[in-house]
Amino acid sequence: MTFVITDPCIHTKDTACVDVCPVDCIHPRKDEAEFEQASMLYILPAECIDCGACVPACPVAAIYDSPESTPASQKQLIEANAVYRAGEPDAVARAESLAKAHVEAHPELMAIAPADRAAAHGK
Ligand code: SF4
Ligand code: SF4
Numbered sequence: 001m002t003f004v005i006t007d008p009c010i011h012t013k014d015t016a017c018v019d020v021c022p023v024d025c026i027h028p029r030k031d032e033a034e035f036e037q038a039s040m041l042y043i044l045p046a047e048c049i050d051c052g053a054c055v056p057a058c059p060v061a062a063i064y065d066s067p068e069s070t071p072a073s074q075k076q077l078i079e080a081n082a083v084y085r086a087g088e089p090d091a092v093a094r095a096e097s098l099a100k101a102h103v104e105a106h107p108e109l110m111a112i113a114p115a116d117r118a119a120a121h122g123k
């Protein structure tokens with residue numbers, strides 16, 4: 001378990017991180033069937049090599065460098081990143097169900113524009 005995408009990605013999904021990831025471990029990509037149904041992108045922890053390239057590429061500071069550094073308000077999304085696997089039949093649904101639960105649990109964060117949301121994550 002390594003880098004983690006969190007809620008500023010929800011409704012942003014601009015895929016800047018996908019373009020810089022050297023091992024193609026951030027999904028779904030725009031050219032994958034799951035892209036439209038995914039509310040955010042997920043890092044496949046087993047494939048991430050901890051290079052850090054995605055962090056400065058993200059325009060909304062959605063990516064934390066470890067589960068330990070991920071703020072408490074975002075902990076549910078650690079699991080969402082972990083369960084997502086491109087190709088498994090119910091992977092997107094399982095990850096999306098966790099993302100949906102996060103959205104429902106944090107209306108105060110969702111009310112903030114994505115670009116300003118990370119500043120409100122707390123620790
Ligand atoms: S840390 Fe590197 S390998 Fe991991 S998701 Fe980011 S860009 Fe990809
Ligand atoms: S760059 Fe940030 S907002 Fe864009 S898809 Fe990646 S994690 Fe999501």
